[in-house]
Amino acid sequence: PNKCDQCDKSFHKLSDLKKHQDVHKDIRKHPCTTCGREFTDKSNLKRHMLLHSKIKPFTCTGCQNRFTQIASLRRHQQKC
Template identity: 40%
Template sequence: QPPPQGQWWKRTRPGQECGKHKCRFCLYSSNRKSHVTTHERIHTKEKPFCCSVCQQTFTQKVHLQDHERIHTGEKPFTCDLCQKRFALKINLTAHQRTHTGEKRHQCGVCGKRFNESGNLVTHLRMHTGEKPFKCITCGKAFTRSNYLKTHQRKSHEGERLAGRTPVGDVGTKDSLSGPLLEQDQ
């Protein structure tokens, strides 16, 4: 029987023991204590790994190492077809789909397909009319965060410089799901 919604757990095969190390907060378990320690940071919000350049914090050392490439400019992952380089393997994988034409994410309304789920989420806002990124200065709303940032720069730059408009993200993303969002088709 599945655990309560929102709970983490380790799936086991019939007759297989659960992991000997168990999460203190949910049903997740693992045979590796380090996996449970890392997992528990989801619950505790602990982020013990800190970037020495910008002070952003991370739950795992590997995530800090990936982040540090932003500052160093290191791009160790190269596309075999076009030689374009990437800091993260996941970005290389997404890029490689541009060569194959693979588009795994399909709009449930109009059938249009996308190679990245984020592009589908943005596209769905055309159908729903949703504009989750709102300017706190004038109230105008946008479908994309970069549209909001452009608006703020062009429309409120003088106000921001005068200290009347806070700097930073002022909108929030939502997560669309359900029949509109058909993935991995």
């Protein structure tokens, strides 16, 4: 495995390690075109972009409320 020299994380692929190391360098290559916030990872930008859209892909099975992020749904479900 390819181990990060900044933390204890290991990666099978060298490319994944290199992408991870950008987190430690605070290199943000992926800007949001709506608000300008920048992200180190494309997947984080994609998740963030849902906040600007009307798309809410996560639905509470208890009350049918919808959420843009799974973390928001999980917080809600603890109270629902």
